[in-house]
Amino acid sequence: MFKKRFIDHIGILLLSILIIEVIGTLAWQRYRYGGDYYYMTIGHSIGTYTVEVPVNIPVNAYIYRGVAKNDQGQKKVLTLKTDNVDPGPFKKEAVVRLTVNKHYGVTNYKVIKNKQHQMKF
Known part of the structure; x- marks a missing residue:
């Protein structure tokens, strides 16, 4: 049970990191090259x-x-x-x-x- 919840939280964490990375990259591109x-x-x-x-x-x-x-x-x-x-x-x-x-x-x-x-x- 604990292992399943932990894996679900890891997926959410990785998805959150990916979203933050994409938003940060887009913001930097606009700041630097826009x-x-x-x-x-x-x-x-x-x-x-x-x-x-x-x-x-x-x-x-x-x-x-x-x-x-x-x-x-x-x-x-x-x-x-x-x-x-x-x-x-x-x-x-x-x-x-x-x-x-x-x-x-x-x-x-x-x-x-x-x-x-x-x-x-």
Whole structure:
């Protein structure tokens, strides 16, 4: 009898730990990588720096600075440093969606190919 209750409590405990783990992971992802979307039109690069791509080959990554707008029309001057996944360079006049986190700054970027969204600028 005691063994059966103990096993039932272990199952509940493990399920509780799993739920807490999932909630904690989701909260951390939102805190670290979540944020507001801003859209920036690429001009010229203001500099370069070296990054290593996954096969340990150094390549030049680019730094861009410009005025970015969100969907509400608010403007911010942002600096985008490309990373080893997509070191660039970007085409001039390309539109990039930046994820701006209030704690960590620009955490992600993606080149927007949708012409409809580019017309808003």
